[in-house]
Amino acid sequence: MNFEEAKEILLKKQIYIKKEGLDRVYKILEKLGNPQNFFEAVHITGTNGKGSVCAAMESALRHSGYKTGLFSSPHLVCIRERIRFCGQMIEKEEFAGLFSRVFEISDKISFFEILTCMAFLYFKEKKVDIAFIEVGIGGKNDTTNVLPPCPLCVISSVGMDHTKYLGSNLASIARQKAGIIKRQAVCVAYADDEIARQVIKEEAQKAGGEVIFIEREFKIEAYDWTNNSMILRSMKDNKQMEYGLIGENQAINASLAKAGLEILALKSFKNINAAAINRGFKNIRLEGRFQIIQNEKNTFILDGSHNSEAIEAFSETFKASPFLKEDTAFVIGILDDKNYLKMLKTLNPFLKKAIFTKPNCPRAINPCVLADETAKLNFEIETEVHDDFSAAFLSASKSKVVVVTGSFYLAGAALALIGIRASRVDTVMKPGVQGEKTGDKWSG
Numbered sequence: 001m002n003f004e005e006a007k008e009i010l011l012k013k014q015i016y017i018k019k020e021g022l023d024r025v026y027k028i029l030e031k032l033g034n035p036q037n038f039f040e041a042v043h044i045t046g047t048n049g050k051g052s053v054c055a056a057m058e059s060a061l062r063h064s065g066y067k068t069g070l071f072s073s074p075h076l077v078c079i080r081e082r083i084r085f086c087g088q089m090i091e092k093e094e095f096a097g098l099f100s101r102v103f104e105i106s107d108k109i110s111f112f113e114i115l116t117c118m119a120f121l122y123f124k125e126k127k128v129d130i131a132f133i134e135v136g137i138g139g140k141n142d143t144t145n146v147l148p149p150c151p152l153c154v155i156s157s158v159g160m161d162h163t164k165y166l167g168s169n170l171a172s173i174a175r176q177k178a179g180i181i182k183r184q185a186v187c188v189a190y191a192d193d194e195i196a197r198q199v200i201k202e203e204a205q206k207a208g209g210e211v212i213f214i215e216r217e218f219k220i221e222a223y224d225w226t227n228n229s230m231i232l233r234s235m236k237d238n239k240q241m242e243y244g245l246i247g248e249n250q251a252i253n254a255s256l257a258k259a260g261l262e263i264l265a266l267k268s269f270k271n272i273n274a275a276a277i278n279r280g281f282k283n284i285r286l287e288g289r290f291q292i293i294q295n296e297k298n299t300f301i302l303d304g305s306h307n308s309e310a311i312e313a314f315s316e317t318f319k320a321s322p323f324l325k326e327d328t329a330f331v332i333g334i335l336d337d338k339n340y341l342k343m344l345k346t347l348n349p350f351l352k353k354a355i356f357t358k359p360n361c362p363r364a365i366n367p368c369v370l371a372d373e374t375a376k377l378n379f380e381i382e383t384e385v386h387d388d389f390s391a392a393f394l395s396a397s398k399s400k401v402v403v404v405t406g407s408f409y410l411a412g413a414a415l416a417l418i419g420i421r422a423s424r425v426d427t428v429m430k431p432g433v434q435g436e437k438t439g440d441k442w443s444g
Contacts (some may be wrong), residue, residue, distance in 0.1 A: 046156025140179020
């Protein structure tokens with residue numbers, strides 16, 4: 001089986017199914033030799049920010065000289081983005097080979113279950129020193145929770161998302177996320193809700209683990225909007241560091257990542273030091289998080305904020321940006337399990353031109369509904385509706401600044417279109433877009 005065949009089978013399985021228990025994943029992993037037991041792991045969950053924390057910690061460990069693995073989601077352009085070794089996407093041939101080995105054992109498991117088994121097998125065979133494993137949804141019942149006790153786990157935030165699967169209140173959601181805490185594990189967490197904190201404490205105690213709630217260490221000293229980075233200043237020692245992501249919420253993510261790294265340094269990862277952390281944080285690269293891409297005509301801001309908490313964080317960053325007063329068109333698409341009314345209310349003060357479209361997902365909200373609700377908020381907003389994202393993006397590109405938000409599906413689609421455009425015209429897009437170009441189309 002080649003990569004394209006494997007990808008086609010996988011993408012047909014790309015739907016979340018609520019599971020009761022992890023028995024079938026354990027059985028498959030046992031037939032694969034239990035690869036999850038052959039490497040150290042950091043297990044990371046959270047409503048928002050978990051991908052950024054994963055990227056920051058992995059970068060710091062890699063810059064400390066360790067062989068790292070990274071399993072993350074979602075992918076934006078190429079499915080191989082989800083599985084990385086020392087910062088590089090898994091090769092096509094390796095991906096296809098691992099897929100075949102897992103699929104031969106069982107063709108009944110889900111998209112995420114297959115990828116998880118593939119990632120664990122890959123990290124074992126690459127002999128990684130440490131792997132950073134991002135939870136898909138929740139924690140307790142997530143496929144990744146087949147991991148043995150880890151030296152460190154992280155809860156980046158607790159917010160109201162995926163309520164259909166995790167529960168209708170913060171206590172229920174916190175309990176699900178705290179499910180990754182295991183015996184003798186240390187968990188670093190950020191939770192500003194007292195009920196959520198109490199639940200996490202109780203679950204850690206039941207599991208025989210320890211939880212450390214961190215306070216925000218960094219404040220944002222300055223933004224570099226051209227290079228997609230910030231200068232952070234520590235409120236502990238007053239030292240500055242460059243951080244390769246932009247966003248008000250990234251100061252909290254950096255604080256969590258640094259706290260986790262300090263714990264790992266006290267364990268068996270002695271090469272971690274301040275210089276390595278600084279190098280790692282400076283060189284983080286993560287697409288779709290207030291990512292700014294510019295050419296001679298447009299500035300594109302791609303932000304995968306897919307729930308109300310993330311949209312609020314985006315809004316704080318956008319208010320601080322030089323783009324606030326520019327001619328800006330927003331391209332917005334949202335999935336139907338999100339609090340879209342709250343998201344639209346948060347975005348409303350910035351909207352002069354709003355173009356609504358459908359993310360490439362069966363759960364996408366009808367864009368006409370979004371347009372109607374926006375008109376109720378402010379009838380002076382110029383609105384358009386395009387089912388086809390390419391048409392929406394093309395229309396928005398008439399404005400100087402184009403913001404794409406509401407879904408990682410949209411951020412990924414925009415990255416692909418910008419990559420195609422960059423390959424057709426003599427224009428340098430910055431920063432570089434990762435992916436695989438085949439003629440005029442992106443494959444992956």
